[in-house]
Amino acid sequence: MHAIELEKAYNPKEFEDRIYSQWVEKGYFKPSSDSDSPVHSQKKSNIKYTVVIPPPNVTGVLHMGHGLNNTLQDIVVRYHRMKGDDTLWIPGTDHAGIATQNVVERALKKEGKSRNDLGREKFIERTWEVTHEHHDTIVKQQKKLGNSVDWSRERFTYDEGLSKAVRDVFVTLYERGLMYKGQRLVNWCPRCGTALADDEVDHVDTQGAMYHLFYEYADGSGKIEVATTRPETFFGDTAVAVNPDDERYKALVGKMLKLPLTGKEIPIIADSYVDKEFGTGMVKITPAHDPNDWEVGLRHNLEVVNLLNPDGTLNDNVPEKYRGLKCEQARKLVIEDLTEAGLFKGEEKMVHSVGHCYRCKTVVEPYLSYQWFVKMKPLAEKALKAWRDGEIVFYPRKWENTYTHWMENIRDWCVSRQIWWGHRIPAWYCECGETIVSREDVTKCPKCGSTNVKQDPDVLDTWFSSWLWPFSTLGWPENTKDLAEFYPTTALVTAYDIIFFWVSRMIMAGLEFTGKAPFHDIYIHGLVRDKQGRKMSKSLGNGIDPLDIIDQYGSDALKFTLSYLAAQGQDVLVDNDSFKMGSRFCNKVWNASRYILGNLEGRNLIPVKDSDLNELDKWIFTALNAAAKNAREALDGYRYNDAASTVYEFFWNNFCDWYVEATKLSFWHGDDHEKDRAVSVLLNVLEESLRLLHPFIPFVTEEIYSKLPLAEIIENRKKAGEQKVMSNETYSDLLVTAPYPEFTAGRENAEITARFAALQDLIRSVRGLRNECGVNPADKINLAVLIEKGSAAEVCREKVEMIQLLAGLSKVEFVDAKPTKSIGTVGVGFEAFIILDENINKEQLLLHFQKDLEKDQKDAERTEAKLNGKFAEHAPAEVVQAERDKLAETKRRIEKLGTYIEALK
Structure with missing residues (x-):
């Protein structure tokens, strides 16, 4: 037959795009159970292997984290497809409510406009245009990565089918008493202008201060000291609390205080929330601006005073001179006024944890607001049981602790967002006071018959559609063929930073609405970081674009690495x-x-x-x-x-x-x-x-x-x-x-296997000895081998030609004793000796050994001096031991080099 030519140089640009198009066009990524699958007639197994892709934000660009995540999924999906399993990998993107709206609003700002200038309908149209443009980019990037997804089943968290699923779930939760609307303290992003869930807040160590203030007794009998990191919020104080067991303050409970810079009076109350050992043991209570204070306020029926406008400025509940100021601006002014009034003691610089919006990184404010919430405890209990019963398994197992801790300490989920891009909340309000939650649009109040009904203006948290992803992508709530065949899915492959956002919620949703855990295997991979261990980010400039790597080395090089x-x-x-x-x-x-x-x-x-x-x-x-x-x-x-x-x-x-x-x-x-x-x-x-x-x-x-x-x-x-x-x-x-x-x-x-292991050991040892001696790999040398009788190394006698070929030898001789003029190495069952004959340049080799010996002797002297000095007394024991081991190895080399030099003389 004729030789088959491959191009001389490996060049992935010549074939990667062509091959991917071939795979897709011929339908090779479809499950084998599909009638139009090219391997339908060869279907080998009824075992299903299903994976849903963690949907990237539609307005984003794939980064190296996506590269890792997609690579790991692709490997395991291709493996199961080749095993003969009926394999499906579902692709899709996330509509990314806050992030996508921010993209459009930034573009509008450059045009000198805001979303309000366009109006809701026109703004949504504009956002769809941007979404389609970005979606095409995301898809092209995924194809460059080589993702073997079934593109015919691609989904979007805001497509028609998922919109139906989202509405059905909202109404079902409402009907089951698990969805409610109430006034609660929420996390508020002033820049995005919306509420956030607890797990959408990134807590960052930030430089700040503890400010010490004096509050005077209303009867003029003296004053107390309190401390706060945010003195501008004291206008919302409705009490000062002490621990009920604190003997210092028992007589003060019920006494009234004057709120500084105002004419308002507030009481001293007793609550076990207060740590009597911390600070002065007196804590200002601001129910509208601190989650713990909110709980204290509920227990004591305290007044709740909201100080903030939605944009993060102070509102009309503060004295006029502070209104409209941002918190940091007001803080400086408040401290100046307190100092002038003799009510400011001082400040202590400190680093404390401050919540930031996970999207725009703005400082998050605790904010009193009417929002929609999901009761999570009943859902979490089912999800914990599923884990205990082995319905879900984490790889590696250590993430089970993270999962269980979050589930056992879960809070209700705030799901309403004050933006326009996203699934509109399916609730309507009538002027008669009736609230109607419905799967269908409402045009008439069922209670009073009025047509003057208005839909809730808010949309749902993006994660509210994502938590349905494993079954909504398969057609739920309809009883589709895909849902019957491929749900529950088999595996979820994702990063550990969204265990809370996504993984846990998907498990809860799957169990609540299908009665089954949405997947069995949960593989949690790490994050991609730079060589210094830092997370990749634009601010550090250490990010790596996977497409740049593909352009330089090819997709396979990226995937394999x-x-x-x-x-x-x-x-x-x-x-x-x-x-x-x-x-x-x-x-x-x-x-x-x-x-x-x-x-x-x-x-x-x-x-x-x-x-x-x-x-x-x-x-x-x-x-x-x-x-x-x-x-x-x-x-x-x-x-x-x-x-x-x-x-x-x-x-x-x-x-x-x-x-x-x-x-x-x-x-x-x-x-x-x-x-x-x-x-x-x-x-x-x-x-x-x-x-x-x-x-x-x-x-x-x-x-x-x-x-x-x-x-x-x-x-x-x-x-x-x-x-x-x-x-x-x-x-x-x-x-x-x-x-x-x-x-x-x-x-x-x-x-x-044992025979070849011995053969390889000998050849590797000879190669190593050649390298140690500085013998050119191209130079043919002679070798003498001493074999231990009965050992696996006896195979070497039968494979002389192979030894000569792979070790670069002219001749192999089997001996009973070490030759006089030779340099040797030892392995299991053998000793091998390079013969110092005319094939070896002895003068050059002698210079090589003498140079190495001189270097090792100097290293040994330095290490000995170090160990005999103060280093050994003060350095950690393991560091000292490492130096001793290093010295022992150096001395061993010195001794060996001495024998080599002696053999060359």
Whole structure:
């Protein structure tokens, strides 16, 4: 047959887009159960494997965190598809209420307009336009990543079907008494102009101060001291609290105080909330501006005084001179006025935790407002039970503690948002006071018959549609075929920073509305950080655009690098150069395949039975078998880095560096039949290796696979008959649905594995010794080997040619004692000696050893001086021990170099 040409240089730009289009156009990402799936007739299994993609914000741009998340999903989805499971990966995007509205409002601001200038209807139209533009960008980016999602099932959290699901859930919760509207203290973002849920507030350590104020008794008998981080809020104080068990203040309970700078009087009350050991043991209570004070106010029926306008400025409940000021402006003025009145004691600088909006990073204000809330306790109890019953499993298990802690301490969820972009709350209000919550639009009051009904202007929290994602994307609340076949989904792959926002809520929603947990496996991966461990951000300028990496190295290089580094339970630390590793591996796969295909010239592919395999062939199939087993176990347990390390080690080390190199002996010395046999086995191993690698580097493996003479390979497998060692599987037109290699007991051969391990040990030891001696890899040298009788190293006597080839030797001699003029190394069952004969440049080698000896002697002197000085007395014990170990290793090298130098004299 003719040689098959691969381009000389690996260039992913030449084939990645072409291959992806081919996969999509032919429908290879559809589940095999779909009648129009290209593998429908080959459907192997009724096992379902379903994943829903964590939907990226439609107005966002994919960052490296998305790159990691999408990569890990793609690997496991491709793996299960190749296993023959009926596999579905659902794509989609999130309408991202606050974030998307901010994008549009910023654009309007540049035009000198606001949303109010457009009006609600026109603003929504404008937002849809922006959404469509950004959506197209997100989709293109996901395709560049190589996501094997079923695009025919793509969803959007604001599409018609999800809108119906959202309304149904809201009304159902209302009917079940789990949805209510009430006046509560909420987290308020003055910039976004909306309420936020507790878990949408990022708490950031911020420089501030503790301000000490004096409040005078109303009867003029003296004054008390209180402390606060926000003195401008004291206008909303309606009490000062002390602990009821605090003997210092028991007589003061009920006494009235004058609120500074006002004519208002407030009482001293007793409440166990107060820590009598903290500060003065007296705490100002401002129910409208502190969550804990709110609870105290409820217990004591205190007046609630809201001081803020929606934009974060002070309102008419403060003296006129402070009205309209931002809090920080008012704070300075208040302190000046308190100082002048003799009521300010001083301040202490401090760092404290301050809540910020998770979207715009503005300081969040506690704010009294009427909002819609979901009662979460009943939902959380079901979700905790599902975890205890094993319906959901976390990978790694440590995230169970985070999940249970949040569930056990959950608060009601504020779901209304004061913006326009999003699912409008399905509640209508009549002038008669009636509230109507309905699945259908309301035009008439059912109580009084009035048509003057108005819909609630607010929209629902974006996460309210996202928590329905695993089942709404499959058609719920309709009883669709997809819902019946693919729900519950199998796995969720997501980052740990949205366990609260999304993961926990999806579990609660799935159990409440379908009676089933929405997924079984929950793989929580780390975050992508820079090499210093910092989170990537625009402000630090340390972000990496995955599309830039793809443009430079290709999608496969990005995917492989991220999977190789994604150790379970750890963050992934990368910089631009990190992706060279993945690129080098793809190059290795390309070049090895190019070498094999280029050697087909003049060869005939023939059927090869197990009995036709030599020991080298059996060894590589044993190694391939072990790799398939280990990769499957790792992927089944979501241990991505273990799986990636397994396939990397097999292909680069066992296949390329050992097997392919050793087969050169067959091509150099074998007859035509042996060469045909060798190339036939090589192609079989390569074909199966590409299947092993495909989930990790899908593009390059698909491109190479398309060049293989597959029809002949498979036909010869059939002709060879029943096999245990050689693969006997069928193939697909495209690698994307070819079978993933399976572990086969008949392929195991412990004896051959042990023999080759000994052989490899010897060759590695000789290579290491050559390197240590500075011998040029191209120089042929002579070796003497002393073998321990009965050891696994006896195999070396049978594999002299292989040892010569792979260790770069002219001659191998087996001896009973160490040669006089030699330099040696020791392994299990053997000693190997480089013979210092005419093949060795002794003068050059002597200079090399003397230079190394001089360096080691100086290092040893410095370390000894360090250990004999004050360092050993003051440094931590483990640091001192590390220096001692370093000294011992240096002395060992000095002794060894001395013997080398002596042998050269």
